[in-house]
Amino acid sequence: MTSQIEHIAQQVEKSGYAVVPDFLDKDRLRQLCRELQPIFDAVGSRESEKFGRQTIHTHNLLAKTRAVDELLLDSLLLGLIEGILGPDFQVSGVAAMRPGPGDQRQHLHTDDGHYPIPRPHPPLIVNTLIALDPFTLKNGATEVVPGSHRFKERLEQDTETVGVEMPAGGLLLWDGALWHRGGGNSTLDSYRRSINVNFNLAWLKQRENQFVGVPPEVVVAMPEPLQALIGYKLTNFGLGSVDYQNPIETVKRRLSERAPQSESAASVGNIVTDHRNKLREEIDTL
Numbered sequence: 078m079t080s081q082i083e084h085i086a087q088q089v090e091k092s093g094y095a096v097v098p099d100f101l102d103k104d105r106l107r108q109l110c111r112e113l114q115p116i117f118d119a120v121g122s123r124e125s126e127k128f129g130r131q132t133i134h135t136h137n138l139l140a141k142t143r144a145v146d147e148l149l150l151d152s153l154l155l156g157l158i159e160g161i162l163g164p165d166f167q168v169s170g171v172a173a174m175r176p177g178p179g180d181q182r183q184h185l186h187t188d189d190g191h192y193p194i195p196r197p198h199p200p201l202i203v204n205t206l207i208a209l210d211p212f213t214l215k216n217g218a219t220e221v222v223p224g225s226h227r228f229k230e231r232l233e234q235d236t237e238t239v240g241v242e243m244p245a246g247g248l249l250l251w252d253g254a255l256w257h258r259g260g261g262n263s264t265l266d267s268y269r270r271s272i273n274v275n276f277n278l279a280w281l282k283q284r285e286n287q288f289v290g291v292p293p294e295v296v297v298a299m300p301e302p303l304q305a306l307i308g309y310k311l312t313n314f315g316l317g318s319v320d321y322q323n324p325i326e327t328v329k330r331r332l333s334e335r336a337p338q339s340e341s342a343a344s345v346g347n348i349v350t351d352h353r354n355k356l357r358e359e360i361d362t363l
C-alpha cells in the first residue's frame with residue numbers, strides 16, 4: 078500500500094470520508110466532460126411533495142457509454158478501494174449526477190441500509206464521486222456528518238452537516254455507512270457534474286444488477302479486469318459460478334450459439350426486403 082493510499086484509507090476509517098483533490102489531470106477531466114456531455118444533457122429533475130425539486134441521476138452508465146471504462150480501472154482509485162474494503166470488491170453501480178439550478182438537497186441517508194447488519198460494522202460499501210465541476214456550497218457539494226459511519230442510531234434530518242467542497246477533477250470517497258446527502262443547488266446557472274462509482278464487497282448483492290443491466294455484447298468486449306470488476310469472477314471459493322466456472326464463459330457460449338440464429342434472422346429480413354422491392358417494381362410498371 079502506498080503512503081497516499083494508507084493516509085486516505087485511515088481518513089475514511091476515522092471520519093467516514095476523504096477527498097483526493099487532484100485525482101484527474103486536466104486532459105482526463107476535459108475528455109470525460111466531452112464524452113459524457115450527451116449523458117449530462119439528458120439529466121433532468123423531478124418534483125415531489127415530500128422532497129421538492131430533486132435531480133434525477135442517470136444510472137447503469139456502463140450500458141450507455143464507454144467513456145468511463147478506463148476511469149473504473151484507474152490504479153489509484155482501485156488501490157484506494159482495496160485499502161478500505163480489502164481485495165475482494167466489485168462495482169455496485171455507476172451513475173452520472175448533475176444537480177442543476179433550483180434542485181433541492183437530498184434527505185440525509187446512508188448507502189448501506191440494503192444490508193440488514195447491525196451498526197456499527199466494518200465497511201461494506203465505498204461510494205465515490207469524481208467531480209467534473211468544482212463542488213461548492215452553492216452548487217450542491219455533498220454534505221456529510223463526519224464520523225457518523227460509526228453511529229449506531231439513525232440521525233434526524235436536521236443534524237448539522239459539513240459541505241465537502243473540492244475542485245473539478247477531485248475525488249470524494251466515503252464509507253457507505255456515513256450519513257450524507259447531495260447538497261441543494263442555489264445557483265442560477267451552475268451545474269455540479271460528477272461520476273458516481275459505488276463499490277461493495279464482492280460477496281454482497283450489487284445495488285444495480287450489472288448482469289442484466291450491461292448487455293452481453295458489451296460485456297464480452299470489455300477488458301477482463303473490467304468484466305471482473307462488475308462481477309464476472311468467482312468470489313470466496315466459487316460464489317457466483319455457473320457450472321463451476323466464471324459466468325463470463327456462459328455469456329460467451331450463449332452469444333456464440335446465438336450467432337447462427339441472428340444470421341437466419343438476417344436472411345429472413347433479406348427475403349422480406351427482396352419481396353417488398355419486387356412488389357414496388359411491379360407497382361411502378363403498372
Ligand SMILES: O=C(O)CCC(=O)C(=O)O
Pocket residue numbers: 174183206217218219220257258259260
Ligand atoms: O450527489 C451527491 O452529492 C450524493 C448523492 C447521493 O448520496 C445519493 O444519490 O445517494
